[in-house]
Amino acid sequence: MIIWLNNNFVSLEEAKVSPFDRGFLFADGVYEAMRTYNRKLFRVEDHLQRLNRSLNLIEINFTGTDGLEKIIYELIEKNNVKGEAFVYLQITRGVSIPRTHHFSQSQNPTVFITVNELEDEPEKRANGVKVITDEDLRWLRCNIKSLALLPAVLSKQKAVNAGVEEAILVRNGFITEGTHTNFFAVKNNIVYTVPESNYILSGITRKVVLQLCNELDIKVKEEFIKAEEITSFDECFITSTIEEVTPVIEIDEQIIGNGKPGEITKRLQAAFDKLKTIL
Numbered sequence: 001m002i003i004w005l006n007n008n009f010v011s012l013e014e015a016k017v018s019p020f021d022r023g024f025l026f027a028d029g030v031y032e033a034m035r036t037y038n039r040k041l042f043r044v045e046d047h048l049q050r051l052n053r054s055l056n057l058i059e060i061n062f063t064g065t066d067g068l069e070k071i072i073y074e075l076i077e078k079n080n081v082k083g084e085a086f087v088y089l090q091i092t093r094g095v096s097i098p099r100t101h102h103f104s105q106s107q108n109p110t111v112f113i114t115v116n117e118l119e120d121e122p123e124k125r126a127n128g129v130k131v132i133t134d135e136d137l138r139w140l141r142c143n144i145k146s147l148a149l150l151p152a153v154l155s156k157q158k159a160v161n162a163g164v165e166e167a168i169l170v171r172n173g174f175i176t177e178g179t180h181t182n183f184f185a186v187k188n189n190i191v192y193t194v195p196e197s198n199y200i201l202s203g204i205t206r207k208v209v210l211q212l213c214n215e216l217d218i219k220v221k222e223e224f225i226k227a228e229e230i231t232s233f234d235e236c237f238i239t240s241t242i243e244e245v246t247p248v249i250e251i252d253e254q255i256i257g258n259g260k261p262g263e264i265t266k267r268l269q270a271a272f273d274k275l276k277t278i279l
């Protein structure tokens, strides 16, 4: 496996990161996850814009974002990725010796990129998935795509232990989002999703879905959704770069709608599929 680390293509065996890297010590960094369709990066400008936003919000000075796209395509070539690629990219603030909480403005960020062949699971999109709810114990700046994912890791593990796909997070009685997905509900033909705020990550797929709703004349309300209203939803779905638009058919063992992917969800999936093929 070839990765991009500190301005070089290196084999995994040769790759070295200092134990004093602030990513290792403090999770002091941000990341992005992208994918290709027809071997082209999907919404790469949006992902790099979000990366820049995350970097600015945690005051990491990194000026190389414009060069990343070319490096990613080279990495896909070098790894001989067949089919579609998944891209993971992270930037930490770099090394602090000795370890100090505060940082210097002249830190040299550590950039790491890896690609692998994407494993698609279309049956989840076709049949829908089950989820649980869990308390949202994350910090209050969820709009930053921070490396510090421990609360999300623990909630997702709860979901795995419960034999379901995702944990939908609830803060003060309101749904925020999934551990790695945005959440949507449908009621009386209106699509509800949580407004952009510090409580959620501004998902790229979420943005695409809102554009599709607009094109399909589906009414949208961006507002907070009460967890106790779950049983009254006609349809629910989650979105992410990997999951795309995935129907949710059960929440905490309560069946949503008729227990099958809903009609509006299916219309959005079809429109999303069309978007992929015209890339």
Ligand code: PMP
Residues within 6 Å of the ligand: 033, 177, 178, 179, 180, 181, 182, 200, 201, 202, 203, 204, 205, 206, 239, 240, 241, 242
């Ligand atoms: N919310 C969280 C917390 C996430 O980690 C992700 C995955 N990046 C998403 C939402 C979905 O974002 P996107 O559609 O950009 O993959």
